[in-house]
Amino acid sequence: MIKLVASDLDGTLLQNGSKVLEPEIFPLIRKLKEKGILFVAASGRQYASLRHLFHEVADDIGYICENGALVMYQDQVLDCVSMEDSLKEELIKEIQQYEGCDAMYSTKDACYIEEGNDDFFHYLKDIVKNNVHVVKDLLEIKEPCIKLSIYRKEGITKEIEEHFQKVCNGRVFPASSGLAWLDMLLPNANKGTGICALMEHLQITKEECMAFGDQANDIAMLESVSHSYAMENGVDRVKEVSRYRCYRVEDTIKEVFGLEE
Secondary structure, X not given: OOOEEEEOOEOXXXXXXXXXXXXXXXXXHHHHHHOOOEEEEEOOOXXXXXXXXXXXXXXXOEEEXXXXXXXXXXXXXXEEOOOOHHHHHHHHHHXXXXXXXXXXXXXXXXXXXXXXXXXXXXXXXXXXXXXXXXXXXXXXXXXXXXXXXXXXXXXXXXXXXXXXXXXXXXXXXXEEOOOOEEEEEEOOEOHHHHHHHHHHHHOXXXXXXXXXXXXXXXXXXXXXXXXXXXXXXXXXXXXXXXXXXXXXXXXXXXHHXXXXX
16 A cells, blocks of 8 residues: 655656646545555755645655755654765856856755856746855855755756766766756765655655655665656656656546545
């Protein structure tokens, strides 16, 4: 029996660039809860942003935030992993020198960006609904960094991804998170470790878990559950590791759990 359903957001629950959830997801989440099944939002987004997005059921679900670096359940921190200071500083300097890219520095409660890109600030504050602060230099931030991300409005190119893979050299793993984002994933913090933290807390097995995803940063999560679904619009690597494919998360939940109205 499935006891946990986790889903990525952008490109998975949020289709075609949508910034708001389809209204039908909220009653589906409530019906899952009535059946004893926990819904989990799994995203590279900040905890505050996810709670805003799922406002109607914010206290009824679990959260894998910042690509697994922060795991929250019932407002309790189940896991929180940060980057070593020396590596963090090296990567920030590298992003600062790479023309056309912006860095976002995430902590447990907020994210930080550098001054000079008003569009980026308003996108994070008004669209993504992050708790965002602007600083002169990210190297000044002393709070532990739980995620470092590269943003390029025009899209992350293969050249950018390959450059940072070479720079990171296996110490962290650059992974696409939507067209405009490249997240630096820590070896000990990804959506896979996040869902495992929830499994351990809830004392459930991978056979009792279902997950949906579309991008490289979803692979670890999909490999950690028995019931894995790749979105039809997902990248090939995600389809290769997933057991099933689907077009819409909501339709699949209705079909699998018999929740047709």
